[in-house]
Amino acid sequence: MTSAELEGKTAIVTGGARGIGAAHCRALVGAGASVVVADVLREEGEALAADLGERATFAFLDVTDREQWAQCVDVALRLGRGSLDILVNNAGINQPTPLVDMSPExxxxxxxxxxxxxxxxxxxxxxxxxxxxxGSIVNTASITAVIPPSQLAPYVASKMAIVGLTQVAALELGAYGIRVNALQPGYTDTPMMAGGDEAAITAAMPIHRYGQPEEVADMMLYLVTRATYTTGSVLAVDGGAVAGVGYAVAD
Structure with missing residues (x-):
């Protein structure tokens, strides 16, 4: 459904070329915003931006490169005629490795x-x-910050730290009218979950399936539009997975 709820607003979505990031981009454009699809996946990002139409553009962005970040913001300001209102920090990677075998790199x-x-x-x-x-900033934590699995030490550490970063940013930026919140996606049907046994993974959850990227994007859209008295919060989109751990223990 298309609405004008974000008409005149401009957003950057990192890791926007596919998966949850692409769903965020589609949701924002659907709500009337202009969106910079920011990613290192040029071909997929350009294709998505073209599909989304004139209110979307692609920007190559390695989120570890501060110069590229400055260039990305410039792209957003040109697209939005001087306005940048929304940042969705979504980019992330995962390299499963046992801790004792993990390289410092x-x-x-x-x-x-x-x-x-x-x-x-x-x-x-x-x-x-x-x-x-x-403005509104939405960071991306993870269910792994609450239920840490093995072989994901740096991923889990990063997601736990994002919760703290979100809360400190909310404290410091509230005076400028900038709200900062985090999403906590659970097991979501994206390339990162490819090869997993969905039935086994979701067996203890109240909702026995993976989430869809669009369901995570719906929560993002709520945060940037209607949650005007919400900042420093972490909102779970996990099918009850955290509660499911309690159910499993009780059983």
């Missing part, structure tokens, strides 16, 4: 993309949001 790379990438995005976007009188 793997540890550093996952944290650089998943955590420092969020930090870089906040620093890059906030000056434009302050000039505009406010």
């Amino acid at each position: 793997t540890w550093d790379r996952v944290l650089a993309v998943n955590l420092t990438g969020h930090f870089n995005g906040i620093q890059a976007a906030v000056p434009a949001m302050r000039r505009a009188g406010g």
